[in-house]
Amino acid sequence: MANTGMYVGLDIGTTSVKVIVAEYVDRQMNIIGVGNAKSEGINRGIVVDIDKTVQAIQRAIGQAEEKAGIKIRQVSVGVPANLLEVENCQGMIAVSGDSKEITDEDVRNVASAALVRSVPPERQIIAIQPQEFTVDGFEGIKDPRGMIGVRLEMFxxxxxxxxxxxxxIRKCVEKAGLIVGEMVITPLALTETILSDGEKDFGTIVIDIGGGQTTTAVMHDKQLKFTHVNQEGGEFITKDISTVLNTSFNNAEALKINYGDAFPARTSASEEFPVDVIGKSEPVKIDERYLSEIIEARLEQIFNKSKEVLDEIDALELPGGIVLTGGAASIPGIVELAQEVFDVNVKLYVPNHMGLRNPVFTNVISIVDYSANLSEVYQLAKSAVTGEKVTQSQATVNYQPEVAHETSFEATEEFSVPEEENEAEGIVGKVKGFFSSIFE
Known part of the structure; x- marks a missing residue:
């Protein structure tokens, strides 16, 4: 059940920065503001220029503030899956207090016990997600507070x-004049939000094809089991079109949007359109089939890289199949191509919010929805990581709207420069040992 209140999600993507302002009333999400600004200062999923990133955040925040009629001070910000590692953790404590009734402090203490491990100096703990508690041997407890017990365990x-x-990421958000309420792992929010309970339980793969990178995430047994990042995305398709047809990047982007199709069998070799070619005074006629083959070649490469890592952990055996989302997933024919490459059931996820019915907004909407549904137990466990005493969701902000009005939004996307080559291949080897038995 979503916590009532106002939430702001911030997605710092490789090609654009998106902001969503949502109000939750009676479990319903009402989006009242959106911002979308060209992303600068981001390369291969990480911040490489803090000042430019701050400016992009401020532009997107300004748009959302204007449309929502509020002043934004606190946000839930997405953290990409670049070199993300997931592992099991377990803690056990003796319940304090004479009454032996489990309190908030006991939950914090058992979460702290689960964090006692060696973390390399170049890495840090982003989040701890309680799965279940055991009280004196009784398993499957989601919230042990108020129960009587002597021994408390958390998994x-x-x-x-x-x-x-x-x-x-935190530096950029704070330098933009904002408070970080939650740092949300984007693929975790994505899988938790867009998948049904059955898909989470039996196992499903989510492939998020962004502008600058593609993230593959595996959800099984209602847990995020595996992530992989490929530093290729929609902008690489545009770059291929630009290179092959010898046209400008902007022209190539327009061709992809207006005439592009990922499945050549659906296109016609007789349907032609003009292309402004560099060095020629008159436009050159190009047919749909040729453009589609350019798009297909890059998407096949992206899908095959995901397939390689998914085959290593037998994830394609999971019954939920594949869910595609992200800005580049809006290319027509992409579902048919993915089915051909992966040989499993594939479907496209598109948000169902008025004015935002475009997969380019899936991530930022998921960040907001995930933050709104965080439990008090999660917040207590989180305080063991941050050292703060948390009594309510820090992602909730009680804004006083300056203007109350209805707003409609256009689902547009802005792009930045293409990314470099893949640097995340090594993640498979790191996590394969841990997950090798999951999909047997």
Whole structure:
């Protein structure tokens, strides 16, 4: 059940920065503001120029503030899956207090016990997610507070990431004049939000094809089991079109949007359109089939890289199949191509919010929805990581709207420069040993 209140999600993507302002009333999300600004200062999923990133955040925040009629002070910000590691954790304590009734402090203490481990100096703990508690041998407890017991155990998942990535994201948000309420692992929010209970339980793969990178995430047994990042995305398709057809990047982007199709069998070799070619005074006629083959080649490469890592952990055997989302997933024919490559059931996820029915907004909407549904137990466990005493969701902000009005939004996307080559291949080897038995 979502916590009532106002939430702001911030997605610092490689191609654009997106902001969503949402109000939750009676479990319903009402989006009242959105911002979308061209992303600068981001390369290969990480911040490489703090000042430019701050400016992009401020532009997106300004748009959202204007449309929502509020002043934004606190946000839930997404953390990408670059070099993310997931591992099991477990803690056990003796219940304090003479009454032996389990309190908030006991939950914090058992979470702290689960964090007692050696973390390399270049990495840091991003989040701890309690899965279940055991009280005096009784298992499957989601919230032990108020129960009587002598021994309390917690089983959960621990998420760690490169200290540089986490620090730079927080630095940019704070330098933009905002408070970080939650740092949300984007693929975790994505899988928790867009999948049904059955898909989470039996196992499903989510492939998020962004502008600058593609993230593959595996959800099984209602847990995020595995992530992989490929530093190729929608902008690489645009770059291929630009190179092959010898046209400008902007023209190539327009061709992809207006005429692009990922499945050549659906296109016609007789349907032609003009292309402004560099060095020629008159436009050159190009047919749909040729453009589609350019798009297909890059997407096949992206999908095959995901397939390689998924085959190593037998994830394609999971009954939930694959869910595609992200900005580049809106290319027509992409579902048919993915089915051909992966040979499993594939479907496209598109948000169902008025004005935002475009997969480019899936991540930021998921960040907001995930933050709104965080439990008090999660917040107590989180305080063991941060050292803060948390009594309510820090992602909730009680804004006083300056203007009350209805707003409609256009689902547009802005792009930045293409990314470099893949640097995340090594993650498979790191986590394969841990997850090798999961999908047997």
């Amino acid at each position: 959960g998942l621990l998420f760690t990431g490169p200290k540089t990535i986490v620090h730079n």
